[in-house]
Amino acid sequence: MSVVVPSSLLPASAVPVFRGRIGRDEHSGHYAVPHRYRLHVAPSDPGCLSIALTHGLLGLDDTLPLTVLPATPDTPDGGYAALRPLYEASAHLYDGPAAAPVLSDGWTGRIVSTHVPDILRDLALRFRGEGPELLPEEHRDDIEAIADLCERSVNRAAQRAGELGLDGDAAHRDPLDVLFAALGSLERRLARHPYVLGEAPTAADVHVWVTLVQLDTVHRWHLDATAMDRVAGYASLWAYARRMAARPEFARRLDIDAVIRRHRAHCRGREAAGAAIRLVDWPTVTRP
Numbered sequence: 001m002s003v004v005v006p007s008s009l010l011p012a013s014a015v016p017v018f019r020g021r022i023g024r025d026e027h028s029g030h031y032a033v034p035h036r037y038r039l040h041v042a043p044s045d046p047g048c049l050s051i052a053l054t055h056g057l058l059g060l061d062d063t064l065p066l067t068v069l070p071a072t073p074d075t076p077d078g079g080y081a082a083l084r085p086l087y088e089a090s091a092h093l094y095d096g097p098a099a100a101p102v103l104s105d106g107w108t109g110r111i112v113s114t115h116v117p118d119i120l121r122d123l124a125l126r127f128r129g130e131g132p133e134l135l136p137e138e139h140r141d142d143i144e145a146i147a148d149l150c151e152r153s154v155n156r157a158a159q160r161a162g163e164l165g166l167d168g169d170a171a172h173r174d175p176l177d178v179l180f181a182a183l184g185s186l187e188r189r190l191a192r193h194p195y196v197l198g199e200a201p202t203a204a205d206v207h208v209w210v211t212l213v214q215l216d217t218v219h220r221w222h223l224d225a226t227a228m229d230r231v232a233g234y235a236s237l238w239a240y241a242r243r244m245a246a247r248p249e250f251a252r253r254l255d256i257d258a259v260i261r262r263h264r265a266h267c268r269g270r271e272a273a274g275a276a277i278r279l280v281d282w283p284t285v286t287r288p
Contacts, residue, residue: 018090020103020112022122030105030112032126034063037112039119040083040102044071044258046155046210047116048101053206054123056249058131064123069100071258072265086111117147124203134203142197146204150211153182158215162222176227183234191236194243209250212241216279217256218263232279241280251283 023031039055041048055066069080079087079097087098090111103112103119113119124134135143161175186208189196196204220228232238244250 018111018114019118021118022112022126024126035065036106037064038104038106039064039066040069040080040086040100040104041066042069042071042073042080042100042262043253043255044262045100046214049213049253050116050206050210051101051119051123052253053210053250054120054134054203056253057134057201057206058123058128060123060127060129060131063129064127071255071261073097073099085109120203120206132201134201134206136202139197139202139204143202143204143207146196147207149182149185150207153178154211155214155219157182158219158223161227162219180230183231183237187234187237190240194240205244209241209244212237212280213254213259213282216241217259217282220279221263238279245280245283254282256282 020030021028022037023029025031039051041052043049043052052066052068055061055064060066067082069082073079075081075084075097077097079099081098083098083100083102086102086104086109087094087096089109099114101116101119102114103122104110105112113122121135128134157175157179161179186196193199195201196208215231220231223231245254
């Protein structure tokens with residue numbers, strides 16, 4: 001059964017989150033059954049892209065259908081008209097945005113989850129099939145730490161460093177120090193191994209690669225050229241990004257133009273000059 005966090009308990013800007021989970025067997029309510037569920041994602045959004053990549057790595061095309069939504073929401077409240085029936089069926093008198101991602105249940109016509117970390121975990125643990133072990137027990141703490149590093153020390157730090165109106169050079173320098181320390185940590189890992197946690201791909205690679213896509217397509221416009229020149233200096237990191245981009249599971253879900261359109265639709269205020277360099281020649285998406 002899905003749990004909805006009431007709007008009254010959330011910040012005004014937050015979207016209510018459905019937090020249903022996929023259990024081990026039929027006694028769990030929601031359990032993994034081929035063709036019962038559907039994913040609805042807009043891969044221009046980093047959380048949705050993470051889900052789409054995980055779906056591809058696990059080879060779930062034939063058992064868990066995936067619907068790709070437009071790059072930018074098509075309703076005034078920032079949601080998708082196609083998802084509105086699912087939201088209204090899942091929460092009485094729902095009046096918030098019908099946002100992606102959504103994991104829906106075809107048997108009930110309702111939403112199971114909209115929570116990215118839960119969906120990623122359930123894909124890896126409940127729908128894996130013959131796919132790779134993306135959440136190996138011995139690496140789960142490391143994967144959680146890498147995810148936190150990507151979000152706090154790369155995404156948030158890069159965004160913070162590019163904000164206008166910060167007081168003094170130190171206010172810009174401090175988040176840049178955090179950013180470069182995080183990139184240096186990832187660089188050292190990838191100088192020793194082909195994947196973030198060793199010789200095989202895990203969920204950590206999804207987190208890192210999506211973060212690098214954001215850094216090179218979104219955050220680069222908020223950082224000045226000097227900062228981006230330093231970012232470009234992590235040779236092992238960007239070689240890894242290019243290598244992963246060559247994998248069909250990654251290339252087919254990446255639409256750089258869509259990422260940029262979504263960013264421009266959401267970005268407010270002036271941007272920094274950015275840098276003229278492009279760190280990766282990202283693949284051009286081809287739709288079936």
